[in-house]
Amino acid sequence: MCLGIPGQIVAITDEPRMMALADVSGVRREVSVACVLDRPIGDLVGEWALIHVGFAMALIDADEAAKTLEALRDLGEAQEALEAMEEGAKALEADA
Amino acid sequence: MKYASEFRDPKAARAVLARIATVADQIGATREKPVHIMEICGGHTHAIFRYGLDKLVHEGVEFIHGPGCPVCVLPMARVDECVEIAKRPEVIFTTFGDAMRVPGTKKSLMQAKADGADIRMVYSPLDALELARRNPGREVVFFGLGFETTTPSTALAIQQAACESLSNFSVFCNHITVPEPIKALLDDPHMVLDGFIGPGHVSMVIGIHPYDFIAQDYGKPIVVAGFEPLDLLQSVLMVLEQIRDGRAEVENQYSRVVPEHGNPVSITAMADVYEKRPSFEWRGLGEIDASGLRIRAAYAAYDAEEKFGVGYAAGPRHVPEPEGCACGQVMTGRIKPTACPQFGKGCTPEMPLGALMVSSEGACAAYWQYGGARATEAAE
Ligand code: SF4
Numbered sequence: 157m158c159l160g161i162p163g164q165i166v167a168i169t170d171e172p173r174m175m176a177l178a179d180v181s182g183v184r185r186e187v188s189v190a191c192v193l194d195r196p197i198g199d200l201v202g203e204w205a206l207i208h209v210g211f212a213m214a215l216i217d218a219d220e221a222a223k224t225l226e227a228l229r230d231l232g233e234a235q236e237a238l239e240a241m242e243e244g245a246k247a248l249e250a251d252a
Numbered sequence: 253m254k255y256a257s258e259f260r261d262p263k264a265a266r267a268v269l270a271r272i273a274t275v276a277d278q279i280g281a282t283r284e285k286p287v288h289i290m291e292i293c294g295g296h297t298h299a300i301f302r303y304g305l306d307k308l309v310h311e312g313v314e315f316i317h318g319p320g321c322p323v324c325v326l327p328m329a330r331v332d333e334c335v336e337i338a339k340r341p342e343v344i345f346t347t348f349g350d351a352m353r354v355p356g357t358k359k360s361l362m363q364a365k366a367d368g369a370d371i372r373m374v375y376s377p378l379d380a381l382e383l384a385r386r387n388p389g390r391e392v393v394f395f396g397l398g399f400e401t402t403t404p405s406t407a408l409a410i411q412q413a414a415c416e417s418l419s420n421f422s423v424f425c426n427h428i429t430v431p432e433p434i435k436a437l438l439d440d441p442h443m444v445l446d447g448f449i450g451p452g453h454v455s456m457v458i459g460i461h462p463y464d465f466i467a468q469d470y471g472k473p474i475v476v477a478g479f480e481p482l483d484l485l486q487s488v489l490m491v492l493e494q495i496r497d498g499r500a501e502v503e504n505q506y507s508r509v510v511p512e513h514g515n516p517v518s519i520t521a522m523a524d525v526y527e528k529r530p531s532f533e534w535r536g537l538g539e540i541d542a543s544g545l546r547i548r549a550a551y552a553a554y555d556a557e558e559k560f561g562v563g564y565a566a567g568p569r570h571v572p573e574p575e576g577c578a579c580g581q582v583m584t585g586r587i588k589p590t591a592c593p594q595f596g597k598g599c600t601p602e603m604p605l606g607a608l609m610v611s612s613e614g615a616c617a618a619y620w621q622y623g624g625a626r627a628t629e630a631a632e
Contacts, residue, residue, distance in 0.1 A: 159295050159479060160401070160453055173412070188378060190408055191517045206456070206509060209348070209398075210376025211405045213518070214456050214509050227480040230302065232612070233295075237375075240349055244375030247346065248382055 160206035160213055161228055161237040162221035165189065168197050176200060178207055181225065181234060185241050187212050210244075261482065268485040273310040275492040281312025288314050288444050289491055290437075290585065292430060293451030294321025294613030295479055301622040303481040309488060316585035317618075319433050320451055322398045322426075323350045323611040324583065325534045328573070330426055331356030333562045337393055337424060338369040340560070344387060346380040347395040349373040353610050355574075377409035377423075384413070384421035393556045396423045401453040403427040403545065404518030407525035410547065410554045424556040424563070425547050428532060430454050431462050432543035437584060438470045445585075447491035449484065450476035452506040459514030460502050467500040478506040525551055529564065535607055536573065536580030579606040582615055589616040596620065 163178035163185075174190040174197065188211045189200055204221040205212035216224070228234040281287045291297055297317045300306055306315050319325050331354050338345035338361065345361075352362045352373065365371040374380050380394035396406040406423055413421045430451060437443050450463055455476045466474045473494035477487035487505045494501060504510055525548060532544025546564070547555040557565040573579065577599070578592035589595050589608065599605035601617055608614035612621075 160456075185375075186378075187376075188405075188408060191404065191515050193517070206453075208453065209402055209405045210378045211408065213401070213404075213453075213515065214511075216509060220508055223480065227299075236612075240373070240375040243349055243373040244379040247372035247374050247379055248386070 159228065159233050159237075160208035161234060162204055162216060162224050163187070163207045163212075164221070165200045165203050165205060165212070167201060171197055176212070178205065178212065180207060180241065181238060183238050183241055185210070185245075265482055265485060268482065268489055269308060269310075272313065272485065272489050272492060275489065275496050276310040276312040279312070279492065279496050281310070281492075283311040286312050286314035287446045287492065287495065288316050288585070289447050289449060289488060290316040290318045290445050291449040291477075291484075292318035292320040292434065293449075293454070294324065294611065294615075295453070296449055296451065296477065296484060297321070297615055297618055298613045299479055299481065299484060301618040303484075304622070305481060305484055309485070313488060313492070316445065317582070317615040318437075318448075318585070319534065319537060319583045320399065320430065321608075321611050321613040322402070322428060323354055324579070324607040324614045325428070325433075325537065326351065326354050326397065326426065326607060327533045327535045328356050329533065330563070331360065332358065334361055334395055334424060335359060335364045335369070336562055337556060337560050338364055338371050340391070342391045343370065344383055344390050344392045345369065345371045345395065346374045346383060346392060347371065348375075348397060350611055351395060351397055353604065354607050355604060355610075377406050378412075381409050381413060381418070381421060384418050385416075388420060390420060391559075392421050393560075394421070394423045396425045396427055399428060399430050399451070399454050400457045400522075401451075403526070404457055404515070404521050407518075407521040410525050410551055411521060413554055414551060419553065422554050422556040422559050423547065425526070425545060427526065427545040428534070429528075429543055429545065430458075431465070432540050433534065433537060434463075434466060436537065436540045436543075438466070438472070440584065442586065443584060445472065446495060447472055448474040449487050449491065450474050450502075452476055452478045452483075452510055455504070455506070455510045455514065457515050457518045459512055460504050460510065461513070463502045467502050471500045473500050473503070475503045475505050476510055478509065524548075536583045538580075574605055577606045579608050579616075582608055589619040592616070 163180035384392035526545040608616035
């Protein structure tokens, strides 16, 4: 829960709510970019961010993202984060 | 266990290890008289064991595992209160999966769910918000848990709920802060701590200056560190060099992610939504002044404690730890997990008695998984 996982911002989904779609190790998930909005929101597309419980918390470079992902995979944290994302999606589906 | 072969850059790791050894020798650190370095963050504890760093570094360096795992320090009474809220028929209780197995006095959230409570694991407070939007007839409660890394996300979710005037969303706020327990440990006359490894992702949010008091008031070095093995080794070296040079400073090893002054949006959101509680109970550590956050009166409509009249809103209460559990002593570095009478007997990851065995970031789970347990078994 405490470690962020790198994801790449691939699209803006809701500009007023500052929401974007991030690709985290092949899993796509909507995240808030409120904390890293230091430029026009559209310019975030293509950037890498450290994503923590659904929020992009810091922008990082691609090299750092790759290294961090590798470390998280070794620690088993990457898998945990991906499973948590899946659980989150399921929790929502239960009522859809 | 995987040793140096797994380092991304084994050559660099060996070079840092050699420098650690040199500086440790210069300080005169030995197995009998080691330098005690506390890694505050449970993520660091996990990484240290995963990569066997405790065995790779010079024998004069001893890691003390700090209280930096929010699941580990969650008091039983708070788990009981979660269950109490979750049991209400109108409530959908949402939580990070990490907290599901933490034992309460009667049950964990996992057991409460099996008994029929509508408890759902979410990845983000935003999932809880979405559930509230989709279920206007239900009360959606989010179990806000974690240090400063997680805290802003809950704050932003509350602000968003207020912005949309969602009336069926609230947060059971258990957010805690890193500096205060460190201060409590430093004030404890039984503790011997020579330096600290600071939690990188907390500092990504709050910056490095909230730790100034460690250097200035207590004269101890602290280095904010990343999570790769090399990050940790470099940080150990930086702490040792400060000790050797007679310096006590806050240094930032993880500057590629951690800005000196943190993340302004997060800091503003936290200040808007929360205020400090006079004191907050930590499992194993007891009440620590100003170490927990509660939701400000302006957002009382989103405070589950106010809404359901539980927790601190219902008055102070304390539940004693289970018989024979040594979580408190382990968490303050007084004993190693293997010295707890319950370790591997009444307490295993499958049947945890204490929270330090529940979370993969807990010291007891780390010992169990990466050596402690096997070492004990082999010895028996
Ligand atoms: S072994 Fe279990 S009871 Fe003992 S300190 Fe660790 S978590 Fe607590």
